[in-house]
Amino acid sequence: MREICFCGRVGKVEDREPVILESGEQALECPDCGDVDLVNWLKGEARTDIFEEAAKRHARRLSPNAA
DSSP states (O other): OEEEOTTSOEEEGGGSEEEEOTTSOEEEEOTTTOOEEOOTTSOHHHHHHHHHHHHHHHHHHHOTTOO
């Protein structure tokens, strides 16, 4: 799913960085400007799937040699 951040970054929602806020809520953070999206516009399984995919992509970026 593609999106445009407030900073102008265009990319997939799943390519944002997964973060946990002080409140304990999951969110996705723009890697360019740090804008945080709670992804409240998605509900249920779709929201869970976005966070799971974002976490997988983040892990791959941290360890590019991992499969």
